[in-house]
Amino acid sequence: MICGFCGHRFDEKEAKQGCGGCPGGCHSIHCPRCNYKNPLEPELLKKIRRIFNKNDADKGDAE
Ligand SMILES: [Zn+2]
Ligand SMILES: [Zn+2]
Numbered sequence: 132m133i134c135g136f137c138g139h140r141f142d143e144k145e146a147k148q149g150c151g152g153c154p155g156g157c158h159s160i161h162c163p164r165c166n167y168k169n170p171l172e173p174e175l176l177k178k179i180r181r182i183f184n185k186n187d188a189d190k191g192d193a194e
Contacts, residue, residue, distance in 0.1 A: 132160065136167035 133140050139162055146169075147161040159168040 132169065134162035134165065134167055135169050137162060137165040139164040 132143055132146075141163055143160055146163055147166070148157065148159075150157045150161055153159065153168070159170060161168055
């Protein structure tokens with residue numbers, strides 16, 4: 132991915148995740164160069180959203 136702040140190109144795997152310095156837990160990918168908090172990749176967001184949607188649907192069926 133590319134850092135939205137400094138434009139540095141890096142692999143998600145070599146970026147800092149779960150830095151422990153973000154309030155409420157780290158859910159971002161920190162740039163290894165400038166430490167900017169980049170939002171997670173859209174693909175991952177889609178996955179997460181799908182999980183949440185599924186849970187909502189299940190809840191709706193149960194009630
Ligand atoms: Zn950066
Ligand atoms: Zn963080």
